[in-house]
Amino acid sequence: MPGAYLLAILVSAAAIVALDARFRLAAWRARGRTLVAVAVGTVFFIAWDLVGIAAGVFVKGDSPLYLGIDLAPHLPVEEPVFLAFLCYLALVAWAAARRFLERSSASSGQWNRAAGDTGGER
Numbered sequence: 001m002p003g004a005y006l007l008a009i010l011v012s013a014a015a016i017v018a019l020d021a022r023f024r025l026a027a028w029r030a031r032g033r034t035l036v037a038v039a040v041g042t043v044f045f046i047a048w049d050l051v052g053i054a055a056g057v058f059v060k061g062d063s064p065l066y067l068g069i070d071l072a073p074h075l076p077v078e079e080p081v082f083l084a085f086l087c088y089l090a091l092v093a094w095a096a097a098r099r100f101l102e103r104s105s106a107s108s109g110q111w112n113r114a115a116g117d118t119g120g121e122r
Contacts, residue, residue, distance in 0.1 A: 001064065002067055003066075005067075006067060009078065009081050009082050025099070026092050026095050038084055041084075042080060042087055045083040045086070046079070046080055050072070053074045060076055
């Protein structure tokens with residue numbers, strides 16, 4: 001089914017956007033910084049792809065799941081969309097991990113204080 005790969009990327013991105021909106025992890029916390037980070041990351045990885053394509057390392061495989069539109073030889077239209085998704089996913093995952101660790105360390109500190117541990121020497 002042509003376009004299934006792009007559709008899968010877009011559905012996955014929609015799920016990450018929903019998580020981001022619900023927990024205010026990246027774009028809903030700092031929209032401008034998120035857009036810049038995703039744009040810079042996407043441009044970097046597209047440049048990386050172009051170097052790999054020029055060196056003959058990266059080639060596009062044949063798949064009925066692609067739309068069949070190439071932006072350049074061996075660079076399907078799905079590639080920049082995937083790279084933007086990858087960058088956004090990394091930002092959301094990083095923000096979620098940081099929040100988890102911050103809350104985890106804060107709650108463990110609360111438990112220690114509740115048990116009478118002030119953190120000082122005994």
